Amino acid sequence: MINILFKQIRAVNPAENLDKIVNLWIKEGNIIHCSDKPVDVENDTQIIDGSDLIAAPGFCDMHVHLREPGYEYKENIVSGTAAAVNGGFTAVVCMPNTEPPIDNVPVVEFIRNQAAHLPVSVYIAGALTQKREGKHISCMYELSDSGVLMFTDDGNCVTDSDVMRRIFEYSSGRDLLISQHCEEHSLTNSFAMNEGIHSAKLGLKGYPSVAEEIILSRDIMLSGYFNNRRYHASHISTGHSVDLIRNAKAQGLRVSCEVTPHHFCLTEDYLSGYDTNYKMNPPLRTKKDVDALLTGLSDGTIDCIATDHAPHALHEKNIEFEKASCGIIGLETSFGLSMTFLVHKGILSIHQLIEKMSCNPRKILGLRDISMKEGSCAEITIFAPDKEWTVDKTKFKSRSDNTPFDGWHLKGKPEYVINGNYFIKSEL
Amino acid sequence: MNEKIKLSKPYLLSADDLTIDDINNIFVKTHFFMDNHKTGVKYDDLKSTIVSLAFFEDSTRTKLSFELAAKRLSADCFSFQAKTSSLSKGESVLDTLKTIEAMGVGIFIIRHNCSGVPVFLQGNTNGMIINAGDGQHEHPTQALLDAFTLHKHFGDLKGKKVCIIGDILHSRVARSNMTLLNTLGVDVSICSPGTLLPYDMNAWNVGIIDTVDEAVEWADVLLVLRLQRERMESGLLPSIREFSNYYSITIEHLRRKPELMLMHPGPVNYGIELDYSISKLPNVLIETQVTHGVFVRMALLSLLSGYAN
Numbered sequence: 001m002i003n004i005l006f007k008q009i010r011a012v013n014p015a016e017n018l019d020k021i022v023n024l025w026i027k028e029g030n031i032i033h034c035s036d037k038p039v040d041v042e043n044d045t046q047i048i049d050g051s052d053l054i055a056a057p058g059f060c061d062m063h064v065h066l067r068e069p070g071y072e073y074k075e076n077i078v079s080g081t082a083a084a085v086n087g088g089f090t091a092v093v094c095m096p097n098t099e100p101p102i103d104n105v106p107v108v109e110f111i112r113n114q115a116a117h118l119p120v121s122v123y124i125a126g127a128l129t130q131k132r133e134g135k136h137i138s139c140m141y142e143l144s145d146s147g148v149l150m151f152t153d154d155g156n157c158v159t160d161s162d163v164m165r166r167i168f169e170y171s172s173g174r175d176l177l178i179s180q181h182c183e184e185h186s187l188t189n190s191f192a193m194n195e196g197i198h199s200a201k202l203g204l205k206g207y208p209s210v211a212e213e214i215i216l217s218r219d220i221m222l223s224g225y226f227n228n229r230r231y232h233a234s235h236i237s238t239g240h241s242v243d244l245i246r247n248a249k250a251q252g253l254r255v256s257c258e259v260t261p262h263h264f265c266l267t268e269d270y271l272s273g274y275d276t277n278y279k280m281n282p283p284l285r286t287k288k289d290v291d292a293l294l295t296g297l298s299d300g301t302i303d304c305i306a307t308d309h310a311p312h313a314l315h316e317k318n319i320e321f322e323k324a325s326c327g328i329i330g331l332e333t334s335f336g337l338s339m340t341f342l343v344h345k346g347i348l349s350i351h352q353l354i355e356k357m358s359c360n361p362r363k364i365l366g367l368r369d370i371s372m373k374e375g376s377c378a379e380i381t382i383f384a385p386d387k388e389w390t391v392d393k394t395k396f397k398s399r400s401d402n403t404p405f406d407g408w409h410l411k412g413k414p415e416y417v418i419n420g421n422y423f424i425k426s427e428l
Numbered sequence: 429m430n431e432k433i434k435l436s437k438p439y440l441l442s443a444d445d446l447t448i449d450d451i452n453n454i455f456v457k458t459h460f461f462m463d464n465h466k467t468g469v470k471y472d473d474l475k476s477t478i479v480s481l482a483f484f485e486d487s488t489r490t491k492l493s494f495e496l497a498a499k500r501l502s503a504d505c506f507s508f509q510a511k512t513s514s515l516s517k518g519e520s521v522l523d524t525l526k527t528i529e530a531m532g533v534g535i536f537i538i539r540h541n542c543s544g545v546p547v548f549l550q551g552n553t554n555g556m557i558i559n560a561g562d563g564q565h566e567h568p569t570q571a572l573l574d575a576f577t578l579h580k581h582f583g584d585l586k587g588k589k590v591c592i593i594g595d596i597l598h599s600r601v602a603r604s605n606m607t608l609l610n611t612l613g614v615d616v617s618i619c620s621p622g623t624l625l626p627y628d629m630n631a632w633n634v635g636i637i638d639t640v641d642e643a644v645e646w647a648d649v650l651l652v653l654r655l656q657r658e659r660m661e662s663g664l665l666p667s668i669r670e671f672s673n674y675y676s677i678t679i680e681h682l683r684r685k686p687e688l689m690l691m692h693p694g695p696v697n698y699g700i701e702l703d704y705s706i707s708k709l710p711n712v713l714i715e716t717q718v719t720h721g722v723f724v725r726m727a728l729l730s731l732l733s734g735y736a737n
Binding site: 192195196197198199200201202203204206208273274315318319320321322323 | 520521522540542543544545547548551562563564565566600603626627628629630631632
């Protein structure tokens, strides 16, 4: 049973307008004390100096590939959630491109069982269409009743407009959250990177930015046409996508979106050495796109930061660029990169970052806000905002190590995660 | 002893690796090998060096040309084709390289159908990689021999006008040539239907010419590329006939401008990008290109040999 006091820690919870230095006592999974008043703790209470730390509502990554069932050689639910804790997360949403895919209730139940006694809450995204083929809508009501919070064919896009129309219509009775991996596949066949000056030079097949924007634009129109459905765009990567979301929000549409750390801190310039750790879907874009993403983060157009944590084995990455799998792991670098490239560069305040890593994902998913008031169940991420550290992939808990950030110097580090009765120190 | 002349980089992955001094040194050395060539005479630049021709994609002229060049420099030379190797059993390209490297190979001449493989392999070996054509990326020795052919014909190439005609999008020869000719100060343009052009051409300093007639009028040299039939099948062109009508070079073009020179990396699709009737004209340098290929590759290997071992 945990029994810890963080002395003089800055507690920040934008959902409760909380930002003050407190003594934070957590015992047996509950917040016993959270105020600036002194507190008499017990003899066996572990006391930690909180003067360089911030306590925030637990981080939630709404775009994670845990790979189980089916691809356990890349990652499984235990290793993926261990990586999440190591990176400061108390909750993740796992994507349905497993084998079999999450398009039926038994797979949902399997995942819930596997994740039942772990320090991370595993929320589940179900497939929009059966087998993620983009043809027949999945049994969304059954899936929803078994606990699925969001629907996406992630990795694939539902390109058929008539199927997408049916998804919006069918889901309307329950106001389900519809999410899309925006990619017009007919424009991205066998792509390897962003289409532009670098793809020309490197002789690699391009993925034009319009392939993302065409689908996003269509989906925004459809979601509005079918009475303002809940729609969440996954991992947007282009400047024009930011504009589309901004305009949709200005019209009052219930549209939200996420961006990955790699899309706001890397550009396609990194691909010149054909290092497959820079091969992503969507691909890394241009400096202009990155600037637009940063503006979108800052002005609130982009609701959240999600990693698209995509573990792959060495034999899928250390090969010819054109044949390599897309994606990188992200859970253990997300917070450090966000602090370094957003907060310490003045793009976001600490409050805004906590909103994008904790409050907003929960809002979008329809989860309750986390409370840090006395008496609440503890779901807290504790981080050192100014601590400098070097990414060392040998300290990762993920089963894979496909990251381009190994050796990067970052400022801002996750330190502890408290989730109910779990209290875990990050080993990064 | 004079310090042996070396190239600025200990490998050749793309035409970007070559400075103007490198190129000029290669040309000087190529002249030397050509002028002193006698059948049977060998040089010992690569004596006791093992050269592996690792061709993961089919090739005739480039492979023969490299093999001959390496042997004339006394290299121990062996080659393998992907079809006969463990690749067909699922071995990765990197494992294959490591296996060959374990046999003491110092220089790897690599051809592969995926862009960037030589760059990837150079990052994973202590040996030297020479790119003999990778996917749609580069074919730097083809560009070197093309440039040498022009240099031999014109002397100084600065300000000369070269127009590359045909499928730029899929052409590694075009990419290497644009880079190398830019380095040499050549004025380069391209002429191609829009579906066979990369989306953004600003990676190079080249002009775009819309019609072959304008290209003929503008250029001192036309570099005509091979058109692969699969471009039609994948819908990038409406028909071979239309392409041929608008982009092939005919005898009339050369009659109109007799001083115009014409190159082609081969193999030529006569009837598609070139009229067969022009193949015997003195303007056409295709066979000369092939002859120069061996000497240029000898020069390259000789200048890189200082880095081997």
